[in-house]
Amino acid sequence: MKPRQYEKYSRQILFRGIGEAGQEKLLGASAVIVGCGALGTVVANLLVRAGVGRLRIVDRDFVDSSNLQRQTLFEEADARNALPKAVAAERRLRAINSDVQVEGVVADVTPKNAAELLSGFPLILDGTDNFETRLLVNDAAISLGIPWIYAAAVGSYGVTMTIRPTESACLACLLESGETSSATAPVEATCDTAGVLNAAVSVIASIEAAEAIKLLAGRPEALNGRLISCDVWTGKFQSIRVARNPDCRACARREFVFLAGEAQPHITLCGRDSVQIHERHRRLDLSELGRRLTAAAAAEVRNNDFLLRFRVPPYEMTVFADGRAIIKGTKDPAVARSLYARYIGA
Numbered sequence: 279m280k281p282r283q284y285e286k287y288s289r290q291i292l293f294r295g296i297g298e299a300g301q302e303k304l305l306g307a308s309a310v311i312v313g314c315g316a317l318g319t320v321v322a323n324l325l326v327r328a329g330v331g332r333l334r335i336v337d338r339d340f341v342d343s344s345n346l347q348r349q350t351l352f353e354e355a356d357a358r359n360a361l362p363k364a365v366a367a368e369r370r371l372r373a374i375n376s377d378v379q380v381e382g383v384v385a386d387v388t389p390k391n392a393a394e395l396l397s398g399f400p401l402i403l404d405g406t407d408n409f410e411t412r413l414l415v416n417d418a419a420i421s422l423g424i425p426w427i428y429a430a431a432v433g434s435y436g437v438t439m440t441i442r443p444t445e446s447a448c449l450a451c452l453l454e455s456g457e458t459s460s461a462t463a464p465v466e467a468t469c470d471t472a473g474v475l476n477a478a479v480s481v482i483a484s485i486e487a488a489e490a491i492k493l494l495a496g497r498p499e500a501l502n503g504r505l506i507s508c509d510v511w512t513g514k515f516q517s518i519r520v521a522r523n524p525d526c527r528a529c530a531r532r533e534f535v536f537l538a539g540e541a542q543p544h545i546t547l548c549g550r551d552s553v554q555i556h557e558r559h560r561r562l563d564l565s566e567l568g569r570r571l572t573a574a575a576a577a578e579v580r581n582n583d584f585l586l587r588f589r590v591p592p593y594e595m596t597v598f599a600d601g602r603a604i605i606k607g608t609k610d611p612a613v614a615r616s617l618y619a620r621y622i623g624a
């Protein structure tokens with residue numbers, strides 16, 4: 279450790295659970311965060327400030343003004359410029375701590391790219407907003423033997439659980455055993471329908487970050503080992519032991535159906551009256567597409583280095599260089615598909 283790093287991390291080194299040896303480990307550690315919304319921004323901020331050496335952040339979305347209430351790394355200008363969250367987060371985090379190597383990746387984690395995006399890291403962190411992706415991450419983590427931390431929040435409530443392959447229950451043990459109680463039930467409502475308090479997200483993401491720091495600082499014995507839930511409105515906090523399911527589809531039978539793509543629909547509804555569509559798997563030339571759309575009289579064609587956005591009232595389409603598009607103004611995949619085919623091409 280360099281002398282200036284002793285100073286920078288002094289309050290964390292003073293904490294007995296970390297110490298100098300723990301800080302050295304953190305500086306040499308890495309983690310990948312899947313999803314950089316409310317949970318992901320809070321976790322990323324805490325881990326970068328704690329000096330975790332390398333962080334990859336994967337997110338498929340762009341910053342929207344409705345994100346700013348709880349997604350603590352973003353500013354109004356990011357929403358105005360429609361920056362991808364992974365790009366905006368990387369910029370902000372680099373300014374916060376130049377010791378940390380931060381890599382923002384604009385992508386949707388899919389069965390096809392999950393292993394490539396997640397392998398090589400000793401820890402995966404859940405910053406996603408849906409159970410399809412979480413079960414995919416669970417499959418990938420179990421198959422690769424990488425610990426991961428599940429976290430979810432909606433309304434005033436949130437849950438988190440640290441999952442260690444072969445040592446603890448996994449997300450499929452929790453969700454697919456058919457024995458869920460009200461305390462272990464998945465968060466079914468979404469932030470788009472039930473709203474979310476920034477304080478609920480911050481509590482859960484902070485517990486997630488603390489668990490990550492224990493693992494990365496080499497203190498696994500300090501992990502809480504339970505599913506923790508809390509409601510910041512009612513003040514109810516619970517911690518529950520989750521048993522491994524000896525017949526679990528994922529961690530016992532190793533049937534990775536989400537990773538095999540069998541359970542993953544091609545089109546994902548991603549909330550806020552939008553459909554994500556991924557019809558093609560080759561890259562798009564966004565400036566060429568912009569010229570073509572302007573000539574075709576699409577309204578308000580705007581692009582930055584990462585995406586292109588235009589309006590076809592009552593719809594708004596945002597197209598990424600990897601060929602993905604988010605179509606706002608419909609929840610009907612058929613409508614989204616036909617708009618995609620007409621304006622972007624097959």
Ligand SMILES: [Zn+2]
Nearest residue numbers: 448451526529
């Ligand atoms: Zn399991």
